[in-house]
Amino acid sequence: MPLKSLEEYEKLAKQAHGHLCAGQILGLRMALYGVRLLALDDPAGTDRKRLVTFVEIDRCMTDAIPVVTGCRLGKRALKFRDFGKVAATFCDLREGRAVRILARESARGRARELFPEIANRNQQQMCAYRQMPDGELFEIQWVRVDVPPEDLPGYRSERPVCAQCGEPVSFRREVLREGRTLCRACAGERYYTPV
Numbered sequence: 462m463p464l465k466s467l468e469e470y471e472k473l474a475k476q477a478h479g480h481l482c483a484g485q486i487l488g489l490r491m492a493l494y495g496v497r498l499l500a501l502d503d504p505a506g507t508d509r510k511r512l513v514t515f516v517e518i519d520r521c522m523t524d525a526i527p528v529v530t531g532c533r534l535g536k537r538a539l540k541f542r543d544f545g546k547v548a549a550t551f552c553d554l555r556e557g558r559a560v561r562i563l564a565r566e567s568a569r570g571r572a573r574e575l576f577p578e579i580a581n582r583n584q585q586q587m588c589a590y591r592q593m594p595d596g597e598l599f600e601i602q603w604v605r606v607d608v609p610p611e612d613l614p615g616y617r618s619e620r621p622v623c624a625q626c627g628e629p630v631s632f633r634r635e636v637l638r639e640g641r642t643l644c645r646a647c648a649g650e651r652y653y654t655p656v
């Protein structure tokens with residue numbers, strides 16, 4: 462399954478996300494740019510074990526990234542870092558190189574310039590984001606990402622049991638506190654309160 466056209470990806474993104482929106486177009490363009498910069502011809506197929514993607518925001522755009530890259534949370538190939546930035550980093554594990562792509566703030570203004578006749582902002586941005594060159598939409602930065610073995614797809618781990626709650630913990634997410642093995646919740650990171 463080599464790379465498809467943007468139009469074909471839009472259909473798939475609409476199915477996956479529930480609607481088509483400017484965020485989908487932006488996410489598709491970002492992912493396409495990322496895999497092209499890394500020279501991956503078939504990210505969701507033959508190259509699927511080479512790619513890990515970090516996303517920095519949980520918005521519409523995020524749902525479009527796996528459509529192109531095949532990187533999914535459940536495959537451990539999509540990593541969420543909650544930085545609140547419209548950015549993603551595409552890592553080629555085989556070549557050990559990575560590129561971080563950030564959406565330019567100026568892209569929305571450029572969309573207004575290109576399609577002043579379209580009043581609806583979402584429609585305006587969709588039209589613009591389909592045709593704007595990569596350099597107008599994004600800025601890129603080559604980076605190094607050290608992905609530890611326990612974060613990689615396919616990692617086989619022990620599943621120690623938390624000394625406090627008794628729940629098993631995978632992928633070395635356990636923490637050692639005063640000689641006790643605890644899960645992160647019991648170690649103080651609990652985001653929920655039992656009622």
Ligand SMILES: [Zn+2]
Nearest residue numbers: 482484485521
């Ligand atoms: Zn959306």
Ligand SMILES: [Zn+2]
Nearest residue numbers: 623626644647
């Ligand atoms: Zn626990």
